Amino acid sequence: MNKRFKIILLQLLTPIVAILFAVVLSSVLIVAIGKSPIEVYQTMIEFSLGRADSVGAILFNATPLIFSGLAVALSFKVGLFNIGVEGQYFIGAFFAAFVGFTFTGLPAFIHLPLAILAAMVGGVLWAFVPIYLKVRRGVHEVISTIMLNYIAYSLIHYLIADLFMDRNQKVPEGLGSPLIRTPHFAESALMPKLHGFLSFFGIDLPNYVYLNWFFVIGLLLAVGMYYLLWHTPFGYEIRAVGSNPKASEAAGISPNKIYFKGFLLSGAIAGLIGLSHLLSFYGYMDLDFPKNFGFNGIAVALMGNNNPFGIVLAALLFGFLNRGAEGVQTFMGVPMETIVIMQGIIILSVVVAANILGRYVKRLEKKEA
Amino acid sequence: MRKFKSLLVAFVLVVFAASTLLAGCAKKTEEPAKQEETKKIKVGLVFDVGGRGDKSFNDAAYAGLERAQKEFGDKIEVKYLEPSAGGENREQLLRLLAQDKYDLIFGVGFMFTDSIAKVAKDFPETKFALIDGYVPDLKEDSNISCLLFKEHEGSFLVGAAAALKSKTGKIGFVGGMKIPLIEKFEAGYIAGAKYINPNIQVLSDYIGTTGEAFKDPVKGKELTLKQIKNGADVIYHASGASGVGVIEAAASQKKFAIGVDSDQSLTAPEAQRPYILTSMLKRVDTAVFETIKSMVDNNFKGGYKEFGLKEDGVGYAENEFNKDLIADIKPKLEEIKTKIINGEIKVPTSKKELQ
Structure with missing residues (x-):
């Protein structure tokens, strides 16, 4: 029991030690560009945690990463690398966008769920190709998903810039340029913000913060995934296949079936990643729709050790780093490049530390047994 | 079951972390009053993705900023920012500059169109300049000036x-x-x-x-x-x-x-x-410079500014090499x-x- 306690304590301390280590390392960098590390960190923390709009922005930043971390982690759990989360969320976002601007006059309680459902269908569709190729033809999913990411980018470009571009924008003859975007969505497809709910608790967020119910959905999804993985037969099968496909086959589980279901489920979650931005911040899909949530999801999943709750924490850390970056850039004049390096150092330290700890814990557990 | 307990602990921690974050929301921190005596015009500029060093569009905007700094010296104070790689925080950066009481804020590139339109509505006292983008229905007394090139x-x-x-x-x-x-x-x-x-x-x-x-x-x-x-x-x-x-x-x-x-x-x-x-x-540099100049001369005008051949806003280059x-x-x-x-x-x- 004593050892158990020690392991939990270690699990809690490691990320903190890792972050402290990264902070020290980044300080060298900050000194090198001629700024005071203490001032920079102070600004970062005061700015990120001391203002209501910043906290709202952090949670908003974290929302897509919760979804993408969960999508990637689920594929990891089943023993596959879904690098294609990036492409799946782009396709999912477009499906939702299509529902958003095509249907008008639907009541919100039908329109919004329909858009969300469409996004999941889009993600599943884009995940279907690589997993079909994997199970039936033995094509490695890393290759096929990476390639499908490129196809997704270009396909979306074609759909937005050619087929569905909003041609009713007012732009004068020969001056300026119309935005390359779909028409605006109907109001009924937009996700309400969290402001009303929070004001119930005496928390007032400024109206330019776009924190919305997708954050709550993300948290619920994390709980749901935890339940699925550790408290249902299907979750057991996923974990069994993920840790040893041959042994589970001998035990009567068909790995191919589990690969199929697990991967498609991962794709369905991936389809939701972009919605928090799409259905509250933008209200249309444009060529500049934020990229890289899928790839960042891989880092989030690794940092969270593929644990749904760890993923939520890792996503919050990412959100904090991004908001803090805006603060130190604006108020301390630290260039963007420096901030990107700092973020890299922090992520790397946490991942390395988690790995070292993981091995140590395994050794401890073996001794215990 | 033990595993369940440790995960439960983790979940409680997540909830705790989220709630402390939200508790931070409840407190409204007041900005300490700035004791700036000399009234400098604060000019902020947000580059498009890629930022300085593209030897093209962004650098041209920077050249205009630099020229203004040289010419107006201590009358203006400048700052430039760069959005994150995906560019999704353009609006947040513009807003931060506006909250920090910048007088004139540039968005470099037509991708800023919607962000500027939104932020400008919330900060009617602040002037905005948008390069290459078109915001509909502006008038001379609007606080947005669209700089458009032919x-x-x-x-x-x-x-x-x-x-x-x-x-x-x-x-x-x-x-x-x-x-x-x-x-x-x-x-x-x-x-x-x-x-x-x-x-x-x-x-x-x-x-x-x-x-x-x-x-x-x-x-x-x-x-x-x-x-x-x-x-x-x-x-x-x-x-x-x-x-x-x-x-x-x-x-x-x-x-x-x-x-x-x-x-x-x-x-x-x-x-x-x-x-x-x-x-x-x-001549993005000229457009940036002229807009800052109009601020310094106190005759900033909203609306649309065209830069064609007539205005010397576009043209062909002639130099000692060609x-x-x-x-x-x-x-x-x-x-x-x-x-x-x-x-x-x-x-x-x-x-x-x-x-």
């Missing part, structure tokens, strides 16, 4: 120059991202070339379909080599930082390249300079320029209009 007019001129210099009767165009803005360059270029030689053949290629297309010199180089192989001997690019590859390829094959946005003869390596025929100038190169065609170019300015030549603004 790139097609400048491209018409360099298209004419290309046709005048071409011996093979084939010229090339390499665009960055396939969007209407870049197609405007292409349309003007083709029209200019056809004005000189109706039978000229223009080979057009685009580097890509994402923002990456503006920073892919390798692909730029390959497309240029392909066009040269197919007979093109003058190649114009509108592809931002990818153009470095276009110029390199043209120089290596001893053919002409035409630069874009800034005068690229000045930034190219020595060996490539003899092969840069000219550059289509888009002076002799274009000496023979310069009179013709000047003649065309005058004709465009007084309306004798109507330059098409899109590929559709061209046909």
Whole structure:
């Protein structure tokens, strides 16, 4: 029991030690560009945690990463690398966008769920190709998903810039340029913000913060995934296949079936990643729709050790780093490049530390047994 | 079960972390009052993705900022920011500058259109300037000024120059991202070339379909080599930082390249300079400078500002390196320029209009 306690304590301390280590390392960098590390960190923390709009922005930043971390982690759990989360969320976002601007006059309680459902269908569709190729033809999913990411980018470009571009924008003859975007969505497809709910608790967020119910959905999804993985037969099968496909086959589980279901489920979650931005911040899909949530999801999943709750924490850390970056850039004049390096150092330290700890814990557990 | 307990602990921690974060929301922190005595005009500028160092669009905006700083010295205070790689925090950066009481805030690039429109509504006292973007329904007393360029007019001129210099009767165009803005360059270029030689053949290629297309010199180089192989001997690019590859390829094959946005003869390596025929100038620097100047002179006007040939907002570059190169065609170019300015030549603004 004593050892158990020690392991939990270690699990809690490691990320903190890792972050402290990264902070020290980044300080060298900050000194090198001629700024005071203490001032920079102070600004970062005061700015990120001391203002209501910043906290709202952090949670908003974290929302897509919760979804993408969960999508990637689920594929990891089943023993596959879904690098294609990036492409799946782009396709999912477009499906939702299509529902958003095509249907008008639907009541919100039908329109919004329909858009969300469409996004999941889009993600599943884009995940279907690589997993079909994997199970039936033995094509490695890393290759096929990476390639499908490129196809997704270009396909979306074609759909937005050619087929569905909003041609009713007012732009004068020969001056300026119309935005390359779909028409605006109907109001009924937009996700309400969290402001009303929070004001119930005496928390007032400024109206330019776009924190919305997708954050709550993300948290619920994390709980749901935890339940699925550790408290249902299907979750057991996923974990069994993920840790040893041959042994589970001998035990009567068909790995191919589990690969199929697990991967498609991962794709369905991936389809939701972009919605928090799409259905509250933008209200249309444009060529500049934020990229890289899928790839960042891989880092989030690794940092969270593929644990749904760890993923939520890792996503919050990412959100904090991004908001803090805006603060130190604006108020301390630290260039963007420096901030990107700092973020890299922090992520790397946490991942390395988690790995070292993981091995140590395994050794401890073996001794215990 | 033990595993369950440790996970439960983890979940409680997540909830705890989230709630402390939210508790932070409840407190409203007051900004400490600033004790600034001397009233400086604070100018903020948010670059587009890529930021400084693209030797093209962003750098031109920076040049304008730098010139203003030099000229107005202690009357202004400047700051520039760069959005994250995906560009989704453009609005947040603009808002931070506005909250920090900046008087004039630039958004560099048409991607800022919606962000500026939103932020400007919340900060009616702050002035905003938007380069290349169009916000509808502005008036002179609006707090947004759209700085718009007639790139097609400048491209018409360099298209004419290309046709005048071409011996093979084939010229090339390499665009960055396939969007209407870049197609405007292409349309003007083709029209200019056809004005000189109706039978000229223009080979057009685009580097890509994402923002990456503006920073892919390798692909730029390959497309240029392909066009040269197919007979093109003058190649114009509108592809931002990818153009470095276009110029390199043209120089290596001893053919002409035409630069874009800034005068690229000045930034190219020595060996490539003899092969840069000219550059289509888009005076983003002038637009930035003039807007800051209007702030300093206290006569900032909202609405739309056009920068065409007439306003010297676009044009072709002449410098010590290409002076002799274009000496023979310069009179013709000047003649065309005058004709465009007084309306004798109507330059098409899109590929559709061209046909």
